[in-house]
Amino acid sequence: MNFDQARFSRDDHYEPLLSEKDSTTVEVDDDGVLPDDLTRDELTLPGLSEPQLARHYTRLSQMNYSVELGPYPLGSCTMKYNPSFTEDVAADPNAAVHPDRSDRTIQGTLGLLHDLQEQLAEIGGMDAVTLQPPAGAAGEFTGILIAKAYHEARGDDRSEIIIPASAHGTNFASAALAGYDVVELPSDEDGRVDIEALDAAISEETAALMLTNPNTLGLFERDILEISEMVHDAGGLLYYDGANFNALLGRARPGDMGFDIMHYNVHKTFATPHGGGGPGAGPVGVVEELAEYLPSPMVQETAAGYELTEPESSIGKVHGFGGNWLVLVKAYAYIARLGDSGLSDASAKAVLNANYLASQLDLEVPYGPFHHEFAATSGDRDAADVAKRMLDYGVHPPTTKWPELVSQAMLTEPTEVEDKASLDDLAHAFNAAYADSDEALETAPTKTSARRIDQVSAARNPRLSWQALGDDE
Amino acid sequence: MTAGNGRRDGSPYAPHTDADEAAMLDAVGVESAESLFDIPEDVRFDGEFGIDATDERDLRESIANLFARNEELTEFLGRGHHAHYVPALVDDLSRRSEFLTSYTQYQPEIAQGFLQALFEYQSMLVELTGLPVANCSMYDAATALAEAALLANRLRRGASGHRVLVPEHLQEGRLGVLENYLDGADMEIGNYPMDDGAVDLDALSDLVDDETVMVYAESPTVRGVIEENLSEIGDLAHENDALFCLGSDVVALALLEEPASVGADVVVGEADALGLGTSYGMGLGIFATREKFLRQVPGRLVGASEDAEDMRAFTLTLQTREQHIRKERATSNICTNQAWVALRTAMHIAWLGPDRLVNLATRAVTDARDLAARLDDISGLQAPVYDRHHFREFVVHTDQPAPAIANDLAGRGFAVHTLDDHHLQVCITDVNADAADRLVAAFEEVA
Amino acid sequence: MFEIPDDRKYLESHEWTTTDGDTVKIGISDFAQDELGDVVFVELPDEGDEITAGDEFGVVESIKAVSDLYAPISGTVVAVNEDLFDAPELVNEDPYGDGWMLELEPSSSDEFDDLLSPEEYREQTE
Numbered sequence A: 001m002n003f004d005q006a007r008f009s010r011d012d013h014y015e016p017l018l019s020e021k022d023s024t025t026v027e028v029d030d031d032g033v034l035p036d037d038l039t040r041d042e043l044t045l046p047g048l049s050e051p052q053l054a055r056h057y058t059r060l061s062q063m064n065y066s067v068e069l070g071p072y073p074l075g076s077c078t079m080k081y082n083p084s085f086t087e088d089v090a091a092d093p094n095a096a097v098h099p100d101r102s103d104r105t106i107q108g109t110l111g112l113l114h115d116l117q118e119q120l121a122e123i124g125g126m127d128a129v130t131l132q133p134p135a136g137a138a139g140e141f142t143g144i145l146i147a148k149a150y151h152e153a154r155g156d157d158r159s160e161i162i163i164p165a166s167a168h169g170t171n172f173a174s175a176a177l178a179g180y181d182v183v184e185l186p187s188d189e190d191g192r193v194d195i196e197a198l199d200a201a202i203s204e205e206t207a208a209l210m211l212t213n214p215n216t217l218g219l220f221e222r223d224i225l226e227i228s229e230m231v232h233d234a235g236g237l238l239y240y241d242g243a244n245f246n247a248l249l250g251r252a253r254p255g256d257m258g259f260d261i262m263h264y265n266v267h268k269t270f271a272t273p274h275g276g277g278g279p280g281a282g283p284v285g286v287v288e289e290l291a292e293y294l295p296s297p298m299v300q301e302t303a304a305g306y307e308l309t310e311p312e313s314s315i316g317k318v319h320g321f322g323g324n325w326l327v328l329v330k331a332y333a334y335i336a337r338l339g340d341s342g343l344s345d346a347s348a349k350a351v352l353n354a355n356y357l358a359s360q361l362d363l364e365v366p367y368g369p370f371h372h373e374f375a376a377t378s379g380d381r382d383a384a385d386v387a388k389r390m391l392d393y394g395v396h397p398p399t400t401k402w403p404e405l406v407s408q409a410m411l412t413e414p415t416e417v418e419d420k421a422s423l424d425d426l427a428h429a430f431n432a433a434y435a436d437s438d439e440a441l442e443t444a445p446t447k448t449s450a451r452r453i454d455q456v457s458a459a460r461n462p463r464l465s466w467q468a469l470g471d472d473e
Numbered sequence B: 001m002t003a004g005n006g007r008r009d010g011s012p013y014a015p016h017t018d019a020d021e022a023a024m025l026d027a028v029g030v031e032s033a034e035s036l037f038d039i040p041e042d043v044r045f046d047g048e049f050g051i052d053a054t055d056e057r058d059l060r061e062s063i064a065n066l067f068a069r070n071e072e073l074t075e076f077l078g079r080g081h082h083a084h085y086v087p088a089l090v091d092d093l094s095r096r097s098e099f100l101t102s103y104t105q106y107q108p109e110i111a112q113g114f115l116q117a118l119f120e121y122q123s124m125l126v127e128l129t130g131l132p133v134a135n136c137s138m139y140d141a142a143t144a145l146a147e148a149a150l151l152a153n154r155l156r157r158g159a160s161g162h163r164v165l166v167p168e169h170l171q172e173g174r175l176g177v178l179e180n181y182l183d184g185a186d187m188e189i190g191n192y193p194m195d196d197g198a199v200d201l202d203a204l205s206d207l208v209d210d211e212t213v214m215v216y217a218e219s220p221t222v223r224g225v226i227e228e229n230l231s232e233i234g235d236l237a238h239e240n241d242a243l244f245c246l247g248s249d250v251v252a253l254a255l256l257e258e259p260a261s262v263g264a265d266v267v268v269g270e271a272d273a274l275g276l277g278t279s280y281g282m283g284l285g286i287f288a289t290r291e292k293f294l295r296q297v298p299g300r301l302v303g304a305s306e307d308a309e310d311m312r313a314f315t316l317t318l319q320t321r322e323q324h325i326r327k328e329r330a331t332s333n334i335c336t337n338q339a340w341v342a343l344r345t346a347m348h349i350a351w352l353g354p355d356r357l358v359n360l361a362t363r364a365v366t367d368a369r370d371l372a373a374r375l376d377d378i379s380g381l382q383a384p385v386y387d388r389h390h391f392r393e394f395v396v397h398t399d400q401p402a403p404a405i406a407n408d409l410a411g412r413g414f415a416v417h418t419l420d421d422h423h424l425q426v427c428i429t430d431v432n433a434d435a436a437d438r439l440v441a442a443f444e445e446v447a
Numbered sequence C: 001m002f003e004i005p006d007d008r009k010y011l012e013s014h015e016w017t018t019t020d021g022d023t024v025k026i027g028i029s030d031f032a033q034d035e036l037g038d039v040v041f042v043e044l045p046d047e048g049d050e051i052t053a054g055d056e057f058g059v060v061e062s063i064k065a066v067s068d069l070y071a072p073i074s075g076t077v078v079a080v081n082e083d084l085f086d087a088p089e090l091v092n093e094d095p096y097g098d099g100w101m102l103e104l105e106p107s108s109s110d111e112f113d114d115l116l117s118p119e120e121y122r123e124q125t126e
């Protein structure tokens, strides 16, 4: 497939900044609405008309790749198609209510939240779910706070969280944010949890083990029941990072594997759009014993209707209000659209797609059997360069150089939404880039709006606003 | 079984035809997709969730019916979640799939559009706050405040104490989130009292000491009061080597004193008042700070650079602060943020332009003043309770029990906040201002 | 092959020291700068700060990596290479010269014995 990304350029820049199109300074509050010393003197912002803005943002949109333009196989990110109708559902004006409304006047909103709590609990094999955390990392933090509250309530002061080296960076950061020391666990030679190392790492200081399953190489932790027993015997809890849950829908549930706490990543598994980096949502599920620690409020169904309630020993709040409502609505709509059979089929096709794609690649995939994603290696070619070259084929490249267990890793997750033809295009892009000359790799990309961007200069000389550009040029 | 939307079971968004599926299985060398799952028997799930697949049309109808159960009340609500009229342009352009369905800009060459929009958002926040560094979003004001406190604590590692001082009047969610984020850093929260709805400077001055790492104040406060002594608060903080963190919101920043000019070291708050509309509290956390704290900033930053053809181009930068590189030593655990909301907010700010933005902010003062005066004229009500300038909202004292009045107002189609037995809070913006006459009439009946 | 000058001693974590009269200079090795890639930021202690052998005294960052700097010996910081704040690339261009980081007044002379000789360090990097 031939590809040329849209490219609007002029002189030494692409589409001009809003501030380059107009910069208007207005005097503030010369009518004396407030005493002078309470107001700013002036404000300078672009003052453009609506047609000018429409053109500006449409041009910017054309200089942006998205999953509706082509495959986006970023490993661990689950870039699925986001069903259009979910946007319309979320835009329902009746759903636009303020969080401080009294319960009885927003029974529709609470009803949806309640059903989503229940459905997620069922899908994950958990007993209770909070929808408040606004992203996966916030879910992790919430989950670890719950673990902490649980241990503290038992007078059990524990200081460590064990995390496999292959885990996502947020796991480490969330554990540290909650005040824990992180014990990093090496992988065994098969790419899974090293049971001996785990045994050595577990102690009476272990508050929890955080695991992603399948892990970030797409491998199922086959010893999960043994792992669960080891952690539980030592009095620790088992935490499930739900980023890779798209691999297991309808076939295995974290609750059945011995996990006590999990987060769901609805902007991955349940197809809500990533919006260029967010918003997402990271609901957290727990087993019965931990339900009393969930954040407040929860939605409960009573004879009188739906009510917000505070769990008995709640950890309190993890978001100012109820989390990312619009995202939750879209996830609800997606789950209801697919139902049992659709969810389970999504996983089957996601796993089939990953395996088919891998079978078409000239790159080696050192670890398996994998599920919805795999870590190929570009061997002696720089994975970041291969990725840049892939852009020229009109596809988004995979996640590169992570997890570190695989050298020159290209962590690839096509998701269920690609058809065979698209996977063939993707495989072609991989193979052609991988086989290309050093020069082609180093000068790539050449078909994108911008050419290779100098990361070093961006970091050595940070220019983080249009105001800062003026200083410099 | 047929593929696509015609299929009766399976995901409507998995496009495989039977023939393709067979060819793919063949290439992989397995009989069925099922055999690719390497899940031990003892953890297999063979139950059902009990969720029926639903047709798109039926589903839209059933969700619409569900939402129709929400009572149609005209909301005079604020307290940290504000709505202004969002122009159609914002919905239209932000919903373009190139924006909506893109991921974080890990490959900047193919994501210039979103990066530029976020760079523009950061720049708007720089203008509004007067501070040179603004990140491209936190989840909401509450988490932004918590991150500011953690930043202050990192900077003051050697301090004898680790206390953050916050106002007595603080939205419950913000306080709750702050408590949770500070727990892990062994920090504590101190409360300073308000005097007639604004910071009690004497009391604050007694409380700030060398154990204080940050003083937090808001303008407008959660009760709508415009703070008059921001510079003095900043001085008190700085005299004690503490940071001064100012909480505000994106509209108020266009009118009120520029944070940098009153000595704010960090500005946090909500930007969702523009671009998002009422959304059950979904937020967009502002985080802006001084250049010298750049390496301590949480979250993502977009910077300008050059590409191989020496053209100006944008990229995520200074990523070594973030969790994927620094892991447990990152400045924050945030990864996915609120980028798309930031895009919408930037669009809305651009649509307003400086004139209309300042007008909108000015109206937030005059409309609140006018409405308070009209309520004050009603016997049984006193408004505003605080003899201060207000922004969008104010507290009303009721002679009769406030919960009953709120209830009666709901019966007449209005939602207001109930603070306690004799206090309500009312918030007015351009989206409910045309209902102000009816609200006043309703108050006359029920007060 | 990476340059490993014979006139200095090394730490397993890739810092070097040279003695110059009463003071010692500290930097990172050629190998270390190459592993890191383009250095974009260096954080160093202030003059007058005390540092302790084996402890972290600063940070060096490239685009995709962060590395702590460990003190080879204990002492008082008498000079900091402020050029690195504006030109961190000096660490890449001249790690043993203009890319130096700190000058210390050592608090004891014993600690030098614990450092690696150039040969020992060479073995380690091979």
Ligand SMILES: Cc1ncc(COP(=O)(O)O)c(C=O)c1O
Residues within 6 Å of the ligand: A076, A077, A135, A136, A137, A138, A167, A168, A170, A171, A212, A216, A241, A243, A244, A265, A280, A282, B334, B335, B336
């Ligand atoms: C394995 C894994 N865990 C956690 C996260 C963090 O989730 P979020 O970005 O929603 O905070 C991610 C995604 O980026 C991930 O891939």
